[in-house]
Amino acid sequence: MNENxxxxxxxxxxxxxxxxxxxxxxxxxxxxxxNSEAYYNMRVSGKDMLQERxxxxxxxxxxxxxxVLFNKILPSLIGIMCVxxxxxxxxxxxxxxxxxxxxxxxxxxxxxxxYTFLDxxxxxxxxxxxxxxxxxxxxxxxxxxxxxxxxxxxFDFYSSIIAIILILLYILLTAKNYKSHHIIIFGIISFIxxxxxxxxxxxxxxRIPIEKTRLITDIGAxxxxxxxxxxxxxxxxxLLWEKGLKNxxxxxxxTLMFAxxxxxxxxxxxxxxxxxxxxxxxxxxLTRRKWSIQIIKKVTLLLIICSILFTTILYAxxxxxxxxxxxxxxxxxxxxxxxxxxxxxxxxxxxxxxxSYYTERGVFIDxxxxxxxxxxxxxxxxxxxxxxxxxxxSILKKYSIKYIFIDKSFRQKxxxxxxxxxxxxNSQKFKNIYKNNDxxxxxxxx
Amino acid sequence: xxxxKLFKSQEFWVAIIFLLVLSIRLIIAFQTPFxxxxxxxxxxQIESIKDTGLPLYNDPLSYGGKSQLFxxxxxxxxxxxxxxxxxxxxAKIIPNIFASLMVxxxxxxxxxxxxxxxxxxxxxxxTGFIPILFFDIxxxxxxxxxxxxxxxxxxxxxxxxxxxxxxxSLILIFLLVLTTPLALILIIGLLFYLLLLKLENHxxxxxxxEIILFFAFLSVWVNLLIFKNAFLSHGLLVIWQNMPTAIITxxxxxxxxxxxxxTISIIPLLLGLYGFYxxxxxxxxxxxxxxxxxGISVFLLMWFRLLNLVTSLTLLSITLVIISAFALRRMTxxxxxTKLHKYERIFLIIFLVLFMFTSxxxxxxxxxxxxxxTPKTSDIIVLEWAEQNTPKxxxxxxxxxxxxLITYYSKRKNIMDDNFLLIHNIDQRLNDLDKIYxxxxxxxxxxxxxxYNTKYILLTDHAREKYEIRELSYIDDNCFQQAxxxxxxxxxxxxxxxxxx
Numbered sequence: 001m002n003e004n005x006x007x008x009x010x011x012x013x014x015x016x017x018x019x020x021x022x023x024x025x026x027x028x029x030x031x032x033x034x035n036s037e038a039y040y041n042m043r044v045s046g047k048d049m050l051q052e053r054x055x056x057x058x059x060x061x062x063x064x065x066x067x068v069l070f071n072k073i074l075p076s077l078i079g080i081m082c083v084x085x086x087x088x089x090x091x092x093x094x095x096x097x098x099x100x101x102x103x104x105x106x107x108x109x110x111x112x113x114x115y116t117f118l119d120x121x122x123x124x125x126x127x128x129x130x131x132x133x134x135x136x137x138x139x140x141x142x143x144x145x146x147x148x149x150x151x152x153x154x155f156d157f158y159s160s161i162i163a164i165i166l167i168l169l170y171i172l173l174t175a176k177n178y179k180s181h182h183i184i185i186f187g188i189i190s191f192i193x194x195x196x197x198x199x200x201x202x203x204x205x206x207r208i209p210i211e212k213t214r215l216i217t218d219i220g221a222x223x224x225x226x227x228x229x230x231x232x233x234x235x236x237x238x239l240l241w242e243k244g245l246k247n248x249x250x251x252x253x254x255t256l257m258f259a260x261x262x263x264x265x266x267x268x269x270x271x272x273x274x275x276x277x278x279x280x281x282x283x284x285x286l287t288r289r290k291w292s293i294q295i296i297k298k299v300t301l302l303l304i305i306c307s308i309l310f311t312t313i314l315y316a317x318x319x320x321x322x323x324x325x326x327x328x329x330x331x332x333x334x335x336x337x338x339x340x341x342x343x344x345x346x347x348x349x350x351x352x353x354x355x356s357y358y359t360e361r362g363v364f365i366d367x368x369x370x371x372x373x374x375x376x377x378x379x380x381x382x383x384x385x386x387x388x389x390x391x392x393x394s395i396l397k398k399y400s401i402k403y404i405f406i407d408k409s410f411r412q413k414x415x416x417x418x419x420x421x422x423x424x425x426n427s428q429k430f431k432n433i434y435k436n437n438d439x440x441x442x443x444x445x446x
Numbered sequence: 447x448x449x450x451k452l453f454k455s456q457e458f459w460v461a462i463i464f465l466l467v468l469s470i471r472l473i474i475a476f477q478t479p480f481x482x483x484x485x486x487x488x489x490x491q492i493e494s495i496k497d498t499g500l501p502l503y504n505d506p507l508s509y510g511g512k513s514q515l516f517x518x519x520x521x522x523x524x525x526x527x528x529x530x531x532x533x534x535x536x537a538k539i540i541p542n543i544f545a546s547l548m549v550x551x552x553x554x555x556x557x558x559x560x561x562x563x564x565x566x567x568x569x570x571x572x573t574g575f576i577p578i579l580f581f582d583i584x585x586x587x588x589x590x591x592x593x594x595x596x597x598x599x600x601x602x603x604x605x606x607x608x609x610x611x612x613x614x615s616l617i618l619i620f621l622l623v624l625t626t627p628l629a630l631i632l633i634i635g636l637l638f639y640l641l642l643l644k645l646e647n648h649x650x651x652x653x654x655x656e657i658i659l660f661f662a663f664l665s666v667w668v669n670l671l672i673f674k675n676a677f678l679s680h681g682l683l684v685i686w687q688n689m690p691t692a693i694i695t696x697x698x699x700x701x702x703x704x705x706x707x708x709t710i711s712i713i714p715l716l717l718g719l720y721g722f723y724x725x726x727x728x729x730x731x732x733x734x735x736x737x738x739x740x741g742i743s744v745f746l747l748m749w750f751r752l753l754n755l756v757t758s759l760t761l762l763s764i765t766l767v768i769i770s771a772f773a774l775r776r777m778t779x780x781x782x783x784t785k786l787h788k789y790e791r792i793f794l795i796i797f798l799v800l801f802m803f804t805s806x807x808x809x810x811x812x813x814x815x816x817x818x819x820t821p822k823t824s825d826i827i828v829l830e831w832a833e834q835n836t837p838k839x840x841x842x843x844x845x846x847x848x849x850x851l852i853t854y855y856s857k858r859k860n861i862m863d864d865n866f867l868l869i870h871n872i873d874q875r876l877n878d879l880d881k882i883y884x885x886x887x888x889x890x891x892x893x894x895x896x897x898y899n900t901k902y903i904l905l906t907d908h909a910r911e912k913y914e915i916r917e918l919s920y921i922d923d924n925c926f927q928q929a930x931x932x933x934x935x936x937x938x939x940x941x942x943x944x945x946x947x
Binding site for chain 2: 214218219220221227228231235286291292293295296297299300303304306307310311314318412415416418
């Protein structure tokens with residue numbers, strides 16, 4: 001197979017893998033977008049009127065994102081382009097064809113890659129812009145590289161910080177002259193401009209988006225790394241170890257970023273590209289080196305391939321089964337028809353984006369609450385654990401909460417907390433107005 | 447072969463020690479016809495494999511019906527033997543044979559390290575009477591088979607340069623991975639071993655590296671396959687098996703520091719530590735380094751409470767005993783070079799007397815004490831009555847420890863047992879179970895019984911002792927009726943239902 005055909009095959013495979021969760025979903029009779037930040041992005045442009053929040057400026061929020069093209073096709077295309085750019089960058093760095101193929105295959109089969117390009121996430125635009133910048137720098141088109149670099153803070157303000165740091169690192173490690181060092185100044189200038197713009201628009205940049213996520217998909221992370229690629233990356237790092245301060249700095253930074261990625265999904269997506277490089281090198285090394293026991297070589301390589309495939313298939317299946325199901329959407333549309341515009345809905349944190357998208361009503365809590373109104377998390381915990389009806393009613397009234405949307409996972413939380421569920425089921429102040437296999441909707445009667 | 451030659455053969459004495467250890471273990475095990483409470487889960491698995499060819503992965507009785515997650519090989523091995531011997535006899539004999547086989551294995555490991563048959567024989571004897579190995583005589587413990595496999599792999603790694611041992615190690619690795627997640631501890635141990643080799647400027651053999659790599663990928667993958675749902679449900683908390691917080695502390699703190707010394711036994715502990723010191727400071731020994739790497743891994747996992755104490759101490763004590771062979775060789779070499787060698791026999795007698803008081807007697811005492819923790823005949827009579835006289839879909843409330851006993855004898859659902867994986871709100875469930883026995887209020891108890899769709903409560907002496915009660919406080923004739931009793935064991939039936947429930 002010639003090189004171009006191989007690249008084309010890889011790009012097609014990338015597209016197929018990214019779209020596979022949706023394809024599976026459609027086969028299961030569920031055409032709805034998977035519950036994620038995409039719901040928030042589709043609903044909000046510039047200012048979140050429902051939750052009364054000012055969002056950081058993004059060029060993307062000026063566009064209408066609530067369509068299939070923007071929400072499903074464009075992210076997949078970006079994913080494919082990212083892979084294409086990665087291959088081109090590796091070619092520029094004289095990485096062998098075998099290594100490039102291994103790195104690319106490990107990259108596209110990683111769960112965090114699928115998650116990133118599954119639907120509309122602002123940081124995915126910065127990933128492609130970062131790769132483009134790196135490609136242009138490696139092609140010595142320094143002036144051109146300024147453009148994508150300068151655009152990044154205007155696509156996604158926070159992930160541009162990660163991107164600028166990584167590009168700076170790349171320049172420091174690879175550049176032979178000072179020409180490329182100056183590029184980074186434009187990145188910083190552009191970042192400051194975005195900062196001032198956000199300030200002008202009334203957004204406080206001190207609201208740093210810190211999440212608390214799991215790192216490894218095999219042990220339950222919604223978006224994370226796979227065990228096998230981590231082990232391979234560690235082997236790769238050991239193999240590519242060279243003595244010297246530069247190497248030590250790079251490895252320390254990678255380890256630090258890996259550890260910090262527990263707090264930020266965008267960082268995870270960037271770290272994934274780096275890990276894939278090391279993992280790919282390790283895989284090729286393991287296939288090429290002379291093993292003293294041939295049977296172990298064959299079985300070990302088979303195990304590596306199987307475990308990578310296992311993680312990818314399992315993750316794609318998991319994504320395809322994620323909320324919302326048609327039952328969810330039916331319940332949410334029921335609330336939309338039933339409720340007034342000023343009435344809010346209480347549910348679990350992870351249901352927030354989806355509920356506000358389908359009902360067009362405010363939710364008491366969602367995944368951005370910890371950034372904008374962290375005090376609500378405390379109130380939320382009080383609410384779910386308290387058996388004091390008076391206290392509960394006062395909170396419900398204060399925040400205009402009229403409906404409680406309970407799915408299986410929220411029920412489990414409520415059962416564990418042993419507060420709100422007891423009040424709902426035993427006081428006369430709540431009425432069950434909707435029930436199907438997965439969902440219950442309770443209305444608070446004033 | 448004449449008797450004189452036979453008596454001089456080291457293998458003969460190893461076999462004698464093995465038989466002695468096995469006999470003592472079996473005598474203790476057969477003191478009661480029953481098993482420790484946890485063992486009834488294994489018995490159900492053996493029965494299921496015999497009946498259907500598969501373990502009970504979809505258990506219709508545990509927690510009212512749940513999926514069970516475990517590596518199945520140990521149960522298959524037991525089921526295989528139970529084709530020829532009755533289940534309960536198999537369950538008494540086979541795990542104890544596995545435990546006793548450690549005598550032979552440690553003999554060969556010590557022989558490889560010291561090249562001295564006499565010291566190896568002593569090591570075999572010390573292994574046979576490690577008190578902690580007598581902890582689970584009646585529990586059908588999976589740990590004995592796992593421990594045997596782990597140390598067999600380590601022995602194969604000692605002799606990795608011989609081709610047949612490479613094959614053996616691969617087979618044993620497969621078996622271990624299909625037996626227990628403890629395989630991961632050995633992998634960590636092997637990584638520590640590589641680190642120690644690097645630090646001591648030893649050459650790392652490519653074969654070792656390849657086997658470790660293969661072992662790591664196999665183990666990670668098989669465990670992900672087996673515990674996939676548990677990982678997705680509990681994340682890394684799977685390590686603690688989703689244990690309720692109320693019992694997690696007790697799980698890791700069953701023994702005090704003094705008891706820990708006592709269960710490992712003071713002689714192997716001191717000699718093992720001395721052997722460890724020697725191997726690193728005076729005479730670099732690769733085999734001891736491998737054992738040390740494994741010991742470090744077990745110790746760290748125990749320290750960070752990632753591994754339960756009994757399993758940790760079992761693995762750690764065997765490791766120390768084998769390392770102590772290295773120290774013993776050094777000491778005998780020293781004695782042989784001095785005038786003290788005339789008193790060699792006296793030293794041996796003193797050693798054996800000390801060993802008897804610090805290892806053999808504590809082992810037997812511990813074995814007998816732990817074997818007493820079994821259900822009473824009356825408990826079994828009541829549960830067998832329940833099998834005949836309660837609806838097939840009934841749930842019987844019993845203490846946490848009695849969960850498997852209920853499912854095994856009465857073939858009825860329990861509220862809870864010690865397989866906590868995949869159960870949500872486990873703390874609340876345990877709390878509710880405790881309240882069934884300790885509540886003063888009938889409404890509260892009935893509400894909990896209704897929540898778990900339970901009509902029957904089993905009250906045994908074990909429950910009385912655990913909850914420090916004589917009777918259930920809320921029992922009266924209006925709502926509860928004693929359905930059946932035998933001596934102190936009663937089965938109550940609840941006739942009331944709360945409207946809201």
